Amino acid sequence: MPEIAEVRTVRKVLKDRLVGRTITNISYRYDGIIKSDKEEFKNILIGKTITDVDNFGKWLFIKLDDYTILSHLRMEGKYYIKPSTEEYEKHEHIIFNLDDGYDLRYKDVRKFGVMILAKTKDIYNTLEISKLGIEPDSKDLTKEYIYNKIHDSKLPIKELLLDQSIINGFGNIYVDEVLFASHILPTRLGNTITLDECECIRKEGSKIIKKATECGGTTIRSYTSSLGVEGTYQKYLNVHTKVNQKCPVCGNIIKKTRVGGRGTYLCDNCQK
C-alpha cells in the first residue's frame, strides 16, 4: 500500500529511467483506471516526450511538457519497465510503448488506482490535487496548523491524520507509527489533542517519513517485486503488523483494533 515514502521512491526510479523517452503508443487491457476521457488520453499523449516525474503526497505526476498524467496507486498500483517483447502479465492494465523498445506498464491487481490527464499548468487547480494539505515532512507544517485543523473535531485522531486535505501523504502504516511515537491513542478525539501533542505529531511524523523515504518505503504483504518499491522500512516498524508481539519500548503486548474502519495497531501502555 504505497504511501508518500513509497510514491517518492517510485517517482525517483521513473524519473531516472523515463525522462527523455517518447510514448509511441498506448494500449488498454482494462481501461477503468483512466478516469478522464479515455480516447483523449491516448490521442494527446502518443508522440509526447516525458520531461519530468514528480509527486505531491501520494499522487505521481508524469509530465510531458504541457500535459501531465496524474497517477494515484491507491492500494496496489505498480509501475514496471520491461521490454515490449515480454509477455503481458495478469493485471497489467495500461501499456505505454516507449521509443527505446521498452514499455511502461501499470499493474494493479485490485484496479483501485486512477490516472487522469491534466494540463500541466492546471495540476494544482484540479479537483484531486487542489484539496490536498501539507506534506508530513514539509517545513511549512507547523503545530499550529495541525492544531487549527483538528482542535474542534470529534473524529478520532487517526482518521484526521489519514485525511489528505490536512496532512498529505500519510497512510495506514505511518499513522500507526506516528501515533505510537507520539504516545497518543488512535481513538483520541481531535478536540482532546493539545498543542504540545500536535508538535509531537509534527516532529515524529516528519522524522518517520524522512527515514522511510531514505529506506525506499515499506514493503509488507508484498508478493511480487515491483519497480522501485522494494523498501526496507518494515524493519523499523514498532507497532504496525505487530499484533500479539511485545512493544519494543515497554514489553506490553501490542493490540490490533479497528478505528474508522481500518486495522489499527497500538500499545495501550505507551499510548494515552
Next chain:
DNA sequence: ATCTATGCCTGGTGGC
C-alpha cells in the same frame, strides 16, 4: 454542514 455507509476490486485465508 457533517457524519456514516457503500462501492470499487481481487486474492488470500479460515471454516467446514
Next chain:
DNA sequence: TGCCACCAGGCATAGA
C-alpha cells in the same frame, strides 16, 4: 480438495 464468506483499505460519492 473444494466451496464460500469474509477481510485487506484509499478514496469518492450517495445517503442520512
